[in-house]
Amino acid sequence: MAKMIAPASAPLSAAQRDALHVLVADLTSVFGSRLRSVVAYGQNHQSASDERARALVLVEQLSTDDLRQLVPKTRDWIKRGVAVPLILTHHEFVRTLDVFPLEYGEIIATHVVVAGTNPFAGVHVADIDRRRACEHAAKSHLIHLREGYLETAGEPSRISRLIADSAPAFRTLLSHIVRLERGDDVTETAADDHTLAADVENLIGVPASLVNEVLGAVRGVSTIGDPSLLLTRYIEATEGIWRFVDGWKR
Numbered sequence: 688m689a690k691m692i693a694p695a696s697a698p699l700s701a702a703q704r705d706a707l708h709v710l711v712a713d714l715t716s717v718f719g720s721r722l723r724s725v726v727a728y729g730q731n732h733q734s735a736s737d738e739r740a741r742a743l744v745l746v747e748q749l750s751t752d753d754l755r756q757l758v759p760k761t762r763d764w765i766k767r768g769v770a771v772p773l774i775l776t777h778h779e780f781v782r783t784l785d786v787f788p789l790e791y792g793e794i795i796a797t798h799v800v801v802a803g804t805n806p807f808a809g810v811h812v813a814d815i816d817r818r819r820a821c822e823h824a825a826k827s828h829l830i831h832l833r834e835g836y837l838e839t840a841g842e843p844s845r846i847s848r849l850i851a852d853s854a855p856a857f858r859t860l861l862s863h864i865v866r867l868e869r870g871d872d873v874t875e876t877a878a879d880d881h882t883l884a885a886d887v888e889n890l891i892g893v894p895a896s897l898v899n900e901v902l903g904a905v906r907g908v909s910t911i912g913d914p915s916l917l918l919t920r921y922i923e924a925t926e927g928i929w930r931f932v933d934g935w936k937r
Contacts, residue, residue: 698730699799703740706767711802713760714744721747723777724803728794739765742772743794745806749776777806788816789824789863796866817867818935824860825929828853832922846914847904850921854905857925861887861898864932891931893924 699707707727714722724745746753754774761771784791792812832853839845861883868890884898901921 699727699740700738702768703727703730703738706764706769707740707742707801709767710742710764710769710772713757713764717753717756718746722803723747724806725772725801726794726798726806727801728798730797730799739768739770741770742801743780743798744772744774745777745780745803746774747776749774780806781810784810784812785816788812789820789859792817792863792866793859814867814870817863818932821860821864821867821935822929822932824856824863825925825932828856828860829922829925829929831856832918832925836918836922841915843914846918850901850914850918851904854902858883858902860928861891861893864928865890867932867935891928893928897921897924 707725711725714725722744724743726743727740728743729741757774764771780791795807795810795812798807832849835849835853836846839849858880865883865886880899880902881895884895884902887893887898888895897917897920900917
């Protein structure tokens with residue numbers, strides 16, 4: 688397989704690229720010509736505490752014997768900073784685009800080809816599948832916030848923690864909805880929170896100031912004065928987001 692490790696300008700550190708070289712070599716030793724593509728993904732959205740490279744591996748055929756041969760190699764991958772990769776046959780990936788539209792859409796939107804050919808040429812996540820998944824995610828997030836609010840017993844510190852803990856999922860939800868609204872299935876939607884917040888305000892109508900305050904909580908830079916008031920606004924905004932997705936039509 689021809690290797691196509693991303694250059695230094697790609698969102699991968701030198702250590703990650705070196706670790707991915709090892710991953711590709713190990714995969715090649717097991718799959719040989721059956722190894723079709725290896726892509727890294729999601730680097731722009733990782734937290735500072737999680738610098739592991741994440742990878743999707745697509746092969747022509749996959750057996751339990753292949754997995755057995757890979758098991759002894761996983762510890763070394765993790766030690767080098769590569770999360771255990773998602774390994775699928777190319778057929779499985781294409782056939783389950785409608786089952787995991789947000790997860791696969793995120794991979795497509797943020798991927799960097801590490802080895803082999805670009806597996807996403809001609810691959811598209813259908814708007815109807817993405818919309819359904821966004822609605823499910825929005826409603827689930829709303830339910831989580833409502834239940835979480837009750838569980839805080841009104842204690843400010845617990846409310847602040849609820850906001851901070853939910854912020855990463857909120858960012859992911861907003862990124863998917865913006866991508867849905869723009870019909871963007873390949874290009875990264877927003878590299879930073881402020882850009883995403885502005886997109887959300889322009890496309891969905893949720894105030895950028897609210898989005899920035901919620902997303903800032905996870906980075907420890909939020910200016911939360913009254914967490915109860917912020918959570919109230921956060922829940923109301925999430926209700927509006929769900930209604931937006933529920934009524935979305937292209």
